[in-house]
Amino acid sequence: MKRRxxxxxxxxxxxxxxxxxxCRRATALADxxxxxxxxxxxxxxxxxxxxxxxxVLSNVDAVDDPAVAEANRLAFTGWQSNRPANAVYWDxxxxxxxxxxxxxxxxxxxDPSLVTADGDLFELDAGLYCAIDSGPFEGADIRDMLDxxxxxxxxxxxWIEADALSRRA
Numbered sequence: 001m002k003r004r005x006x007x008x009x010x011x012x013x014x015x016x017x018x019x020x021x022x023c024r025r026a027t028a029l030a031d032x033x034x035x036x037x038x039x040x041x042x043x044x045x046x047x048x049x050x051x052x053x054x055x056v057l058s059n060v061d062a063v064d065d066p067a068v069a070e071a072n073r074l075a076f077t078g079w080q081s082n083r084p085a086n087a088v089y090w091d092x093x094x095x096x097x098x099x100x101x102x103x104x105x106x107x108x109x110x111d112p113s114l115v116t117a118d119g120d121l122f123e124l125d126a127g128l129y130c131a132i133d134s135g136p137f138e139g140a141d142i143r144d145m146l147d148x149x150x151x152x153x154x155x156x157x158x159w160i161e162a163d164a165l166s167r168r169a
Contacts, residue, residue: 023049071163
């Protein structure tokens, strides 16, 4: 099976882009989940795929293309040296993925009910708002965080692709 690398014109053919597209789809499915179980399953898929982008980038794309390997090395060094600027990767993608895949724990609650200060109970649409329970992104909705992670990966892959292309010029 032929592996995909950047095309001569810099086309987006990295396999990690396909993983990111699948993450995008899993996030859309999570956003329209009809039940708590559906949301949980789509969440596990989406957060796992968000982390898999980096694994595929390092273990497939970088192995197949020395220019991508060097660009990836530089990018990863930057992520490590400036963790606060890359918190969505370290404190969300990696942390949440590890929590769900290593312990099968969720750092959020699915509760379609809302109790007011007066004690009135309202049923909300399924999974209307699912806040992260703890950590640096506490209170943020899980789907909003997945969107942020997807945007972060898009920017990182854009930079890696551009850097790899410039190394070939």
